[in-house]
Amino acid sequence: MAERIQTAPEAGNDMGNDDAIGGNVSKYMVLPAGYCGLPKKGHLIFDACFESGNLGRVDQVSEFEYDLFIRPDTCNPRFRVWFNFTVENVKESQRIIFNIVNFSKTKSLYRDGMAPMVKSTSRPKWQRLPPKNVYYYRCPDHKKNYVMSFAFCFDKEEDTYQFAYCYPYTYTRFQHYLDNLQKRNMDYFFREQLGLSVQQRQLDLLTITSPDNLREGAEKKVIFITGRVHPGETPSSFVCQGIIDFLISQHPIARVLREHLVFKIAPMLNPDGVYLGNYRCSLMGFDLNRHWLDPSPWAHPTLHGVKQLIVQMYNDPKTSLEFYIDIHAHSTMMNGFMYGNIFEDEERFQRQAIFPKLLCQNAEDFSYSSTSFNRDAVKAGTGRRFLGGLLDHTSYCYTLEVSFYSYIIGGTTAAVPYTEEAYMKLGRNVARTFLDYYRLNPMIEKAAVPTPRLRKEKPLPYKYPLLRGPASNYPHGKGNKKSSVNHKDPSNSF
């Protein structure tokens, strides 16, 4: 068994069994059993004591093989999916197998070709490992848990290597991003602090609209967007950033959208969970997306703040809250897709399908056939379900999901792994779909500015003046995009 020369102070003394992982490993060097000499190159040093880091324990199985344990979410041992850690002190050409042995889920995209992300000091761009080096299987040695094993060869002694479940997107990165936007002094971009998390991190609220729409007494059509209520779902932040970047741009579509609509965006609903490297919960172990019915100002302050604002807008006669979209990432499905609500009113139900159908026309990675509408009891505390019940028939509430792994383009069978850029592109396409929904296309033509054509754009009989409601001939969704998966990944250079 391995010896520890140093452990995280918060890790507690007993990390000797699966149920006693208290904190992240901190510069933890693994020495071979019985080894008494000085540490050498090749005695790997593991670390997860950094923002969004997660690795709870390391056991050396043999010279080449290590069992790695995900640190469970703070105050909630049920969730163990996100990992993010570094390895240093490697030897050139050192080959290892890492087994991640305590996932809390059984179904996983690892079965469909997903692979962990890796980067290193000299190659700072995240890449996916080749899927051929990744195995996902039920293991008798670990309580029959599903184990993900991957083989890796370290090639540069001076490099620190970092491995993660998906592209990380930290709270600090998000704050820097917003700070930079603020410095640009755009008169259509506003940032305010809507509240603080339990650990006193910022809950940011952005408003993007033409200043005219904010003057006293102006009628507002509001699109409300939230993200990262589940902290390990990092693709949510890339999609959200794509939406924001597009809306604040000088693109003619963005200008028209700002003129007609007010975008309210709370991109990080669970900043503590993001900071801590949790997968699903807040600092106190709450899945915030199950507490919309009755959020507490002290236990769920960020959720409480957002809910109060939404209710206040709903009660304002000058404000029409038209869309609520909550952005998540999905650990077993491909593509982007949506969840919506079921209503007794057939016409309302039909109208709700319009936005996802239009989005499907604009985004090649978005699948209408994977989009579904439900009222499962287990989802009653979600934002989408709660607000769907609160808001009236003119509002639409969706969960936007995007795969942690890949999308399949209609008509093909090849899975295209998502990149950070592809997630942001989905965000841009979500934003531009509001142009179609509100039939604002004539405004673009009026501006007579050359614009890139939307993918598969067809002239639709849009009418002016603008009317809200079902487009009379909105396009039909594409065929089912789910199909078998191509496991090739040419992108790896490790």
Ligand SMILES: [Zn+2]
């Ligand atoms: Zn989620």
